[in-house]
Amino acid sequence: MRLDKLLANLGYGSRSDIKKMIKSGQVMVDGQVCKKPEFALKEEGDRILNQVIYAGNLLNYKKYSYLMMNKPAGVVSALRDSKEKTAYSLIDNPVKDLGIVGRLDKDTRGLLLFTNDGNLAHKLLSPRKHVEKEYLFTCKNPLNQEDIRAYEEGVVIKDHAKGEVDYKTKPAKLTILDDYTGRLVITEGKYHQVKRMLAARDNQVLSLKRIRMGGLFLDESLKEGDYRELSDEELLLLQQ
Ligand code: URA
Numbered sequence: 001m002r003l004d005k006l007l008a009n010l011g012y013g014s015r016s017d018i019k020k021m022i023k024s025g026q027v028m029v030d031g032q033v034c035k036k037p038e039f040a041l042k043e044e045g046d047r048i049l050n051q052v053i054y055a056g057n058l059l060n061y062k063k064y065s066y067l068m069m070n071k072p073a074g075v076v077s078a079l080r081d082s083k084e085k086t087a088y089s090l091i092d093n094p095v096k097d098l099g100i101v102g103r104l105d106k107d108t109r110g111l112l113l114f115t116n117d118g119n120l121a122h123k124l125l126s127p128r129k130h131v132e133k134e135y136l137f138t139c140k141n142p143l144n145q146e147d148i149r150a151y152e153e154g155v156v157i158k159d160h161a162k163g164e165v166d167y168k169t170k171p172a173k174l175t176i177l178d179d180y181t182g183r184l185v186i187t188e189g190k191y192h193q194v195k196r197m198l199a200a201r202d203n204q205v206l207s208l209k210r211i212r213m214g215g216l217f218l219d220e221s222l223k224e225g226d227y228r229e230l231s232d233e234e235l236l237l238l239q240q
Contacts, residue, residue: 001041001048002038002040003022003039004018004022006041006052006061007027007059008096010095011095012054018037021054023035026055028052028053029050029051029052030050048061064115065117065229066120066229067228068216068218068219068228068234069087069090069091069111069112069113069114069225070219070223070224070226070227071087071108071111071112071225073106075087077112079098084106090225095116098114098116099115099121100113101115101125102125102189102213104210105192105195105208108208109224110210111210111211111212111216111217113213113238114227124214124238125189127188130170130187132185132187134183134184134211135186135210135211136177136183137194137198139180139198139203139204139206140203141180142179142180143182143203144176147182148176150200150201151169151172153171154171155197155201156200157193169186170188172197183211184197214238216230216237216238
């Protein structure tokens with residue numbers, strides 16, 4: 001891989017800015033200033049074997065980045081938006097081609113995943129894979145045993161993607177934590193799904209937080225708006 005490409009992939013700026021940075025001598029390769037943007041780095045698998053230092057930092061290159069964010073309410077799950085603040089804008093130096101895996105509504109908080117690994121993103125979102133998503137919610141009316149049965153059975157919501165035709169949700173598991181708080185595990189990701197599932201039972205979501213996707217749990221020690229790379233173990237859990 002070329003030196004300028006590495007820095008671009010790591011989110012250090014546009015290719016032309018990076019070329020200038022390199023030519024002005026700000027980048028070191030294997031202990032020496034390297035002023036050649038086209039310098040060919042040695043690769044092995046998804047690792048770069050050369051030691052590359054920029055602005056005093058040793059660059060830790062990984063082909064793919066997997067970030068977990070504790071999304072706050074009030075930001076939209078988008079890469080860019082003309083009016084709203086985006087979750088993506090909270091990330092410093094995002095790597096190239098970083099995308100969001102499974103959006104959350106503006107007022108929903110919790111686990112939001114970002115990656116440039118298109119394959120994994122595709123698998124996690126594919127309706128055929130039935131990846132579980134777990135949500136904590138509070139609601140306006142008390143929950144009851146009949147709700148548990150109804151969600152197990154499936155409730156009818158409108159399918160926006162198909163022009164508002166009736167759609168029966170796949171079996172979902174509701175756990176009642178107290179009258180007005182529940183945990184719902186669903187295996188699909190329709191638009192406003194949890195809110196519409198509660199509406200289908202004449203109830204209303206007052207707050208919503210995603211706490212799990214597949215085997216990956218939200219790290220509750222992350223403050224809202226903070227994010228971090230997944231550990232190798234977490235990545236394995238997600239891939240399974
Ligand atoms: N279901 C919703 O209604 N909203 C979300 O943000 C996620 C799931």
